[in-house]
Amino acid sequence: MKKLAAVISTSLLMASTSAMADVYIGAKAGKSWLDDSCKTTVGSQCDDDASAIGAFVGYQFWDFLALEAGYDYLGKFTGDGLNDQKVDAYTLAPKLNLHLTDAISIYGKVGGAYVNYGDKDDASFLGAAGLEFDSMENVTVRLEYQTLTDINNDLVRAEGNSATLGVTYKFGASEPEPVVVEEVMVVEEVVVAPVVMTKTYAATLVDTESFKTNSSELKQGSVAGLTDLVAFLNDYPQANVQIVGYTDSTGRAEYNQQLSEKRANSVADALVNEGIDPSRISVSGEGENNPIASNETAEGRAQNRRVEVSVPEFEYQVEQ
DSSP, rough: OOOEEEEEEEEEEEEEOOOOSEEEEEEEEEEEEEESSSOOGGGGGBBBBBEEEEEEEEEEEEEEEEEEEEEEEEEEEETTTTTEEEEEEEEEEEEEEEEEHHHHHHEEEEEEEEETTTTEEEEEEEEEEEEEEETTTEEEEEEEEEEEEEOSSOOOEEEEEEEEEEEEEEEEEEOOOOOOOOOOOOOOOOOOOOOOOOOOOOEEEEEEBBOOOOOOOOOOOOHHTHHHHHHHHHHOOTTTTEEEEESSSSSSSSHHHHHHHHHHHHHHHHHHHHTTOOEEEEEOOTTTOSSSOTTSSSSHHHHHEEEEEEEEEEEEEEOO
16 A cells, blocks of 8 residues: 545635725714703703714724724704804724624724814814624624714813714625636556555645635635535545634734634535535634734735645555
8 A cells, every 4th residue: 555645725815803905985874962062052042963974984904903084964053152053073083993703893983083163163082982793795884972072162162972873885805716726646656466556636725705704604615616625535535634724913812713713613514514524524723823924914914814724644545
């Protein structure tokens, strides 16, 4: 008998915490109200709540940090220095995200705003907190509370508040690239007795978006990319499979460890669904360990987000 070595390295480049779309836009609508805008205006003369709408654009530097600019129309109000006049603001603030699950995160913003308050204008501090849901690929839904803390029109120092529901569209996430398979069939030799064949099988599958955004669920195109591996394992039932997941260093190490394990298990489940016995599969996650490129660049982080699948060396005999 001879030994047959087959090593299959599958670089499934992830999005998740980590498939990151650099630029995003969004819109929001909801309820707005003013605090401390009616010091002398009372009763029916005071109108300090309205409906709000807004739009925003952001740039995502990392999974946990973005810079966001926006325009907020808070509505028309009547109060001290306001006579059914509009209040609107231009805002700028960094946005800090904390992932609770693959699809849900909380965030906060602290920054500044330029506010038009009737026929006056003023600079103000801005604070906001919210909850984001990844409802589908490239689209998130957010619930947000925002306050403009320091609006001064020489009569009052008011505070502008809003509670809104928003929708965000992320650019940059693309459909999976076609799977590229390189197969090399090297030496096949036959001797009289016994007949021994030596074969080397190697394949590299490249896929920039193998998983759904911020999810451990494999996309359908990525499952189809495992066809050749499944055929190889069916041809050689004595072969076993090792699956190891990795992430980049962005985000919390505990979250990255869990995500690497989940995505490795997703690949294992895909093989089981194709009829491979689970006893032939070993699964582990290494989180952000063993990077194959620098985590200082987006390209390097993309290479480090991967799942590696290998078939260790095994022995087989060819019948005459």
